[in-house]
Amino acid sequence: MAAPRKRVPHLIVGGGIGGIATALALANAGLDSHVIERAEEFGEIGAGIQLAPNALRVLDGLGVLDAVLADAVRPPKAVMMDAVGGEPITTLDFGPEFRETFGYPYVVTHRSDLLDALLTGCRNHDRVTLETSRHVTSVRGDGETAVATCADGTTYETGALIGADGIWSVVRGHTVGDGEPDYVGHVAYRGTIDIEAVSAHAGTGNVTWWVGPGIHLIQYPLRGGALFNQVAVFEAERNGDPDGWGPPEELERCFGDKTAHVRDGLRLIGRDRRWILRDRPPVERWTRGRATLLGDAAHPMVQYLAQGACMALEDAAVLAECLAGHPADVDAAFAAYERERLPRTATAQRWARRMGEIVHADGITALLRDALLARREDTDYGYVTWLYGYRREHPDNATSWMDAGGPVHA
Ligand SMILES: Cc1cc2nc3c(=O)[nH]c(=O)nc-3n(C[C@H](O)[C@H](O)[C@H](O)COP(=O)(O)OP(=O)(O)OC[C@H]3O[C@@H](n4cnc5c(N)ncnc54)[C@H](O)[C@@H]3O)c2cc1C
Known part of the structure; x- marks a missing residue:
């Protein structure tokens, strides 16, 4: 019997x-969509995620903000600490002035809580159909139809295909065809644990960045303070096969001489899984015929701005609006989407890499960083306004990526 088409x-x-998020945004705009996911169930890894006001604005528009905020923690501030000396370097206050400036708070939440809120929104909509165990292995089509074929032979034809299939996107292989993502040379270990295990670290509820030469450690509470999330990152020795970079012994070595607080936190992170970080430089288009890209498939970036998912949410809102605004012209909708999203996400990709250099600085560069940051007020939001204050009605907020000083990947 032939596989279904x-x-x-x-x-x-x-x-x-x-x-x-895209399915929900399309449904809210009156458009039907079908989501296919390769896993047997929809789900996220058991880790935390930071959501800045630009993401909360989108979640509000999608009608799921209250559901997300119900489980989220609102940290009072983000604090950058010296992982060697243990001194504070700078603070970003998330209090009333922050909320007044950006219209929304800064929150941290569990990834699965965010996905569940979005999924519930979709399941309550008869314009969304969801299917799991559908692993797309090829995409083709240059005319008015895009065709996706799954490992089990099931084939889908559509007038508008959206590749939201992450950094290893199969859809991108068809639309851009630029090979594998780049190795950054950094390795991450992360984990979420019961707060009881870390009572010595708990208490402030802040997002804390411990930074040092070639390393950083992020810590924040989750689920009303019941859980504690940590991400430890270091610049790995680049010997041999990149997929073997950053073994646990190297993690110990990189963090072993840091302040006791950092070493204590590190002991509580599992060593069984690590993330060998990859990203891509910006490109000038994501679309081919009736297929386009969104989220990490379009603009994978290192997590140092904590904006990868925030950008995916922004993409979802803009794409839905473009498709709804051009009901009979998908080509025009995809072109408008790219025009709006390419510059902003390219700037974020580049700044994410730069942020890694800033937090991992050593010697005189670190001294200059600390001196510069010491001069700013906790409520000075100048560095983050372009990110958190982005509003669709003011697309000029985004820096032109053509003027952004060339690729940092060069
Ligand atoms: C350590 C770390 C910390 C981070 N912290 C933050 C943060 O604090 N804030 C933030 O905004 N971002 C953060 N990010 C980035 C964020 O996780 C990603 O940008 C975000 O998850 C991208 O979402 P996505 O839906 O585009 O891709 P993904 O989350 O990768 O989802 C892709 C989906 O497609 C499915 N899929 C893949 N291939 C196929 C296929 N061929 N067929 C069918 N289905 C397929 C996958 O199973 C998956 O469900 C972090 C990333 C890392 C690594």
């Missing part, structure tokens, strides 16, 4: 934060 109006490949 289905026709759907909008096909979303990938049911992560970006794909599910």
Whole structure:
């Protein structure tokens, strides 16, 4: 028997934060979509995620903000600490002035709580259909139809295919065809544990960045302070096969001489899994025919701005508005989407890399960083306004990526 062939109006490949948010945004705009996800169930890894006001603005527009805020923690501030000397370097206050400036708070939450809120929104909508165990292995089509074929032979035809299939995007292989993402040379270990295990670290509820030469450690509480999330990152020795970079012994070595607080936190992070970080430089288009990209498939970036998922949410809102605004012209909708999203996400990709250099600085560069940051007030939001204050009605907020000083990947 021939494998099934289905026709759907909008096909979303990938049911992560970006794909599910897109389905909900399309439904709210009156458009039907079908999501296919390769995993047996929709789900996120058991870790935390930071959501800045630009993401909360989108979640509000999607109608799921209250559900997200119900489980989220609102940290009073983000504090950058010297991982060697143990001294504070700078603070970003998330209090009333922050909320007044950006219209929304800064929150941290569990990834699965965010995905669940978006999924519930989709399940309450009859314009969204969701399917799991559908692993797309190829995408083709240059005309008015894009065709996605799954490992089990199931084939989908659509007039608008949205690749939200993450950094290893199969859809990108068809639309951009630029090979594998780049190795950054950094390795992350992360984990979420019961707060009881870390009572010595708990108490402030802040997002804390411990920074030092070639390393950093992020800590923040989750789920009303019941859980504690940590991400430890270091610049790995680049010997041999990149997929073997950054073994646990190197993690110990990189953090072993840091302040006791950092060493204590590190002891509580599992060593069984690590993330060998990859990203891509910005490109000038994501679309080919009736297929385009969104989220990490489009603009994978290192997590140092904590903006990858925030950008995916922004993409979702803009793409839905473009498709709804050009009901009979998907080509025009995809072109408008790219025009708006390419510059902003390219700037974020570049700044994410730069942020890694800033937090990992050593010697005189670190001294200059600390001196510069010591001069700013806790409520000086100058460095983050372009990110958190982004509003669709003011697309000029985004720095032109053509003027952004060339690729940092060079
Ligand atoms: C250590 C770390 C910390 C981070 N912290 C933050 C943070 O604090 N804030 C923030 O905004 N971002 C953060 N990010 C970035 C964020 O996790 C990503 O940008 C975000 O998850 C991207 O969402 P996505 O939906 O585009 O892709 P993904 O989350 O990768 O989802 C892709 C989905 O597509 C599915 N899929 C893949 N291939 C196929 C296929 N061929 N067929 C069908 N389905 C497929 C996958 O199973 C998955 O469900 C962090 C990243 C890392 C590594």
